[in-house]
Amino acid sequence: MLTREDNELLTNVEKGSPMGEVFRRFWIPAVLSEELPGPDCEPVEITLLGEHLVIFRDTDGKVGLIDKYCPHRGAPMFYGRNEECGLRCVYHGWKFDVDGNCTDMPNAPEGDAFRSKIKIQSYPCVEAGSLIWTYMGPEESKPPFPEFEWCKMEENHLYVSKFKLECNYLQAMEGDYDPGHVPFLHTVLDTGVIQGPQTRFIDPAKVRTTPTDEEFPVGVGNRRVTEADRDGWGTVEDSDSGLLFIQKGEKEDGTKTVNVAPWMMPIFPTAGTTVGTTTYSTNIRVPIDNNSLYFYRVRWAYKPIPTSEIEAYKTDGWFFPEMIPGTYTPKDNVHNHYNINRVTQKYFSYSGIQCFPLQDIAMMEDQWGSIADRTLEHLTSSDFAIIAVRRKLLKVARDMAEGTEPQEPFRPAVYSYHRTRFSTAEGTLDEAVEKARSMSKEKNVAGSVTV
Ligand code: FES
Numbered sequence: 001m002l003t004r005e006d007n008e009l010l011t012n013v014e015k016g017s018p019m020g021e022v023f024r025r026f027w028i029p030a031v032l033s034e035e036l037p038g039p040d041c042e043p044v045e046i047t048l049l050g051e052h053l054v055i056f057r058d059t060d061g062k063v064g065l066i067d068k069y070c071p072h073r074g075a076p077m078f079y080g081r082n083e084e085c086g087l088r089c090v091y092h093g094w095k096f097d098v099d100g101n102c103t104d105m106p107n108a109p110e111g112d113a114f115r116s117k118i119k120i121q122s123y124p125c126v127e128a129g130s131l132i133w134t135y136m137g138p139e140e141s142k143p144p145f146p147e148f149e150w151c152k153m154e155e156n157h158l159y160v161s162k163f164k165l166e167c168n169y170l171q172a173m174e175g176d177y178d179p180g181h182v183p184f185l186h187t188v189l190d191t192g193v194i195q196g197p198q199t200r201f202i203d204p205a206k207v208r209t210t211p212t213d214e215e216f217p218v219g220v221g222n223r224r225v226t227e228a229d230r231d232g233w234g235t236v237e238d239s240d241s242g243l244l245f246i247q248k249g250e251k252e253d254g255t256k257t258v259n260v261a262p263w264m265m266p267i268f269p270t271a272g273t274t275v276g277t278t279t280y281s282t283n284i285r286v287p288i289d290n291n292s293l294y295f296y297r298v299r300w301a302y303k304p305i306p307t308s309e310i311e312a313y314k315t316d317g318w319f320f321p322e323m324i325p326g327t328y329t330p331k332d333n334v335h336n337h338y339n340i341n342r343v344t345q346k347y348f349s350y351s352g353i354q355c356f357p358l359q360d361i362a363m364m365e366d367q368w369g370s371i372a373d374r375t376l377e378h379l380t381s382s383d384f385a386i387i388a389v390r391r392k393l394l395k396v397a398r399d400m401a402e403g404t405e406p407q408e409p410f411r412p413a414v415y416s417y418h419r420t421r422f423s424t425a426e427g428t429l430d431e432a433v434e435k436a437r438s439m440s441k442e443k444n445v446a447g448s449v450t451v
Pocket residue numbers: 070071072073074075089090091092093094
């Protein structure tokens with residue numbers, strides 16, 4: 001539970017608000033590279049952090065992100081002519097380059113003298129990892145680009161999808177570090193293990209027996225939490241880029257298994273389903289405004305991802321939802337109750353919602369509305385990671401309100417932290433944890449990653 005003031009502090013990303021200014025100290029994705037497929041292609045209208053903008057690629061292939069409205073008399077730049085290295089407003093012909101400079105003012109006799117005083121608001125862009133990123137803060141605070149390993153990889157090491165959600169970024173992100181929901185929301189009814197296409201993920205070793213005294217053998221079955229489960233949820237610790245979620249366990253045969261999942265300030269968790277056991281995930285929620293977001297699901301690997309795996313991401317409707325053609329809106333969405341299938345729910349899956357991420361999204365897009373009212377919550381011990389991230393974000397927002405800027409953007413190397421799963425029969429459990437922790441912080445170090 002949060003106070004009304006703290007909830008507002010965390011969820012308001014408008015310009016001038018503390019969290020809005022925090023977001024404006026980081027590089028964030030603006031669009032997929034494929035949305036601007038070539039020089040002088042069609043401009044794209046977008047809203048980011050509540051600001052209405054137009055993004056375009058000029059004749060030289062450079063990308064410009066500018067105010068939606070022309071500084072002459074406010075005509076929409078979306079209708080502009082994109083040619084000859086700039087976007088020209090079609091109302092009276094003013095032209096702007098990717099840096100926002102007015103390069104032509106053909107409608108005015110005062111022309112050149114006045115032109116040099118005119119700029120359209122523009123934000124710098126960098127292209128990396130199949131995405132176009134932008135920095136929307138003050139020039140003097142602009143940090144170096146974060147060293148996400150997947151941003152330096154060849155295209156065949158990467159698959160990025162995008163879809164639009166109609167809720168605040170925070171409630172969408174909080175599902176990524178919520179261990180308590182997995183055995184319910186994402187499971188198959190009669191086994192209690194994670195659902196997959198054709199039950200791909202069912203591993204007999206993971207099927208627990210339903211206790212004979214379980215009062216609700218269908219709706220709870222083998223899912224009721226025990227103290228042992230609580231140990232498996234893990235712990236949270238601080239890192240230079242945010243937090244590390246660490247799960248550890250030791251089997252009776254002495255095998256130690258450690259899973260490290262970094263969460264990086266402010267919107268870069270590393271949870272998520274993958275097909276391959278050596279494919280990594282990063283889920284990024286970029287606020288469009290306080291009530292909607294673009295969700296970028298990045299799947300990447302140190303080795304090229306097999307074509308069959310990419311095909312699964314693109315077409316099987318399980319890892320990523322099918323979209324309404326020509327849009328980034330899922331066909332199953334909040335307006336049609338995600339096409340929940342009550343027969344499937346009764347006899348097969350826990351939720352009755354087909355696509356894995358939509359199972360989560362159905363629980364997120366309407367949590368007391370599109371901005372969750374966290375004054376109404378009743379958190380339990382399974383929400384420990386959610387509490388830890390809120391504390392971290394509240395601190396950075398309060399610091400920003402007092403004029404102290406976040407330090408994480410100026411540590412670009414710590415954005416290479418990645419998920420790691422490490423198993424060993426050697427040494428102690430603490431030594432295994434130390435090893436997994438350091439693997440997750442080293443570049444070019446693979447650990448197997450599984451759901
Ligand atoms: S409004 Fe754009 S040139 Fe006049």
